[in-house]
Amino acid sequence: MAMNPAVFSVSSVDEIGSHLESVQQEGMVPTLAFVFSSVVHDLEALKSAFAESDMAVFGASSSGEITDDEVHEESIAVMLLDIDRDAFRIRLFDGGGKSSGEVGQEVAEWAKPIFENPATVLMSAGLHADGQQIVQGFFDTMDRQVPLFGCLAGDELTFTETFVFDASQVFSNGVIALVFNQGVIELQGLAASGWKGIGTPKTVTKAAGNIVYEIDGEPALDMYNKYLNIGDDPALAGEYPLILIRDDDSVALRAVMGVNEDKSIFYAGTVPEGSRVKFSMPPGSEIIDLAVEQMSEFNQQVPKSDAIVLFSCKARHIALGPMVEDEISAIHKLWNVPLVGFFTYGEIGPVPKGACDFHNHTLVPVLLREK
Numbered sequence: 001m002a003m004n005p006a007v008f009s010v011s012s013v014d015e016i017g018s019h020l021e022s023v024q025q026e027g028m029v030p031t032l033a034f035v036f037s038s039v040v041h042d043l044e045a046l047k048s049a050f051a052e053s054d055m056a057v058f059g060a061s062s063s064g065e066i067t068d069d070e071v072h073e074e075s076i077a078v079m080l081l082d083i084d085r086d087a088f089r090i091r092l093f094d095g096g097g098k099s100s101g102e103v104g105q106e107v108a109e110w111a112k113p114i115f116e117n118p119a120t121v122l123m124s125a126g127l128h129a130d131g132q133q134i135v136q137g138f139f140d141t142m143d144r145q146v147p148l149f150g151c152l153a154g155d156e157l158t159f160t161e162t163f164v165f166d167a168s169q170v171f172s173n174g175v176i177a178l179v180f181n182q183g184v185i186e187l188q189g190l191a192a193s194g195w196k197g198i199g200t201p202k203t204v205t206k207a208a209g210n211i212v213y214e215i216d217g218e219p220a221l222d223m224y225n226k227y228l229n230i231g232d233d234p235a236l237a238g239e240y241p242l243i244l245i246r247d248d249d250s251v252a253l254r255a256v257m258g259v260n261e262d263k264s265i266f267y268a269g270t271v272p273e274g275s276r277v278k279f280s281m282p283p284g285s286e287i288i289d290l291a292v293e294q295m296s297e298f299n300q301q302v303p304k305s306d307a308i309v310l311f312s313c314k315a316r317h318i319a320l321g322p323m324v325e326d327e328i329s330a331i332h333k334l335w336n337v338p339l340v341g342f343f344t345y346g347e348i349g350p351v352p353k354g355a356c357d358f359h360n361h362t363l364v365p366v367l368l369r370e371k
Helices: 013-025 043-051 100-111 131-142 220-227 285-301 314-335
Strands: 006-010 032-038 056-062 065-067 070-072 076-081 088-094 118-125 148-152 174-181 185-189 197-208 211-215 242-245 251-254 256-259 265-267 276-280 307-313 339-344 347-350 356-359 363-370
Touching: 006 013, 006 065, 013 043, 013 076, 032 043, 032 065, 032 339, 043 056, 056 088, 056 118, 056 174, 056 339, 065 076, 070 314, 076 307, 076 339, 088 100, 100 118, 100 131, 100 174, 118 131, 118 185, 131 148, 131 347, 131 356, 148 307, 148 363, 174 185, 197 220, 211 220, 220 265, 251 356, 285 314, 307 314, 307 347, 314 339, 314 363, 347 363
Parallel strands: 032 056, 118 148, 307 339
Antiparallel strands: 006 076, 032 076, 065 070, 065 339, 088 174, 118 174, 148 347, 185 363, 197 211, 197 276, 211 265, 242 251, 242 276, 256 265, 307 363, 347 356
16 A cells, blocks of 8 residues: 555553564554654653654644544554655744734745645644644735644643644644645645534634624623533533634634633634624534545545544544544544544644635644555
8 A cells, every 4th residue: 555554552652662563573664653642751851762664753742642533541652654855844933922914924935946736734732832823924925825634732721831743852832843845745634613603604703813792782691601501611612613604604613721800801813803703502412423424525535644643632532422433433433544632732635625724623634645
């Protein structure tokens, strides 16, 4: 099989070596490793376990790991690929002293000249990283629409520190970017949520960055309670993503991260003042049915893949509970190829018939295929 994808999950760093050995004994020479690890593990030791075997590492801390159709807790999920080294590049970008937009620009400046037809995957660390600004900065500098996928790293919902890493360094603030030559490796993906809006669109009348103060002239929390009756419990509010309606009528979801004393609500991504928004229906199995339906349509357009990297929102996992495994296993079945992924703090990918955006509460499978 092209790329020879090998996927495994382990519960300690010590187990990595024997897995790498057995893969190599089977004659595979992996050049690239996707590594998603719980923060309970020593990430310095983890990167070193790969450094010895001379492969590029694209790594992030997680909030639950995924291999094929299984969900793991406090584990390390790995996918090894055998890809021509000339077909991809990896680089870490330090976010210290820079805005998220500036880091996005830096990634694009680096990626732009490498390949004529690039596709980029990036993961961001830092609890104050703004995924929307990273995407914006990237496309402002790229000057053209190219495939972009990615996520914000997690940390088991402790909200203390998230990380990205390669084979030589671990950063708690910054971005790791992986760019492919699409002449050799094609990337396709889709952000699906399954959440539907309720009621008529409202207007965000007062907001700054990712904090919304007023919706239709009323305090944000009062507006939520008018429709959803959440009291002042941010955990409950977290089960009802805000649906942000873009100018082209495509949508992006925003997860509630907390409720402030002044009844303002802060989200996991920017909600611009003046935006049209809708509240969303309560979580249930119909959300999974809708998301899987979108994925089935996507599978008809892109029926073949060699491997899948899946970014799924931790807020989605919390809202849907064990049902989230049903959609992961449905995605795995659709393409029936090795899959690795994790639960994230935000996702980057295109919506059906829309441009690339930053999302919460979505799942984004990234399909890799050797041409």
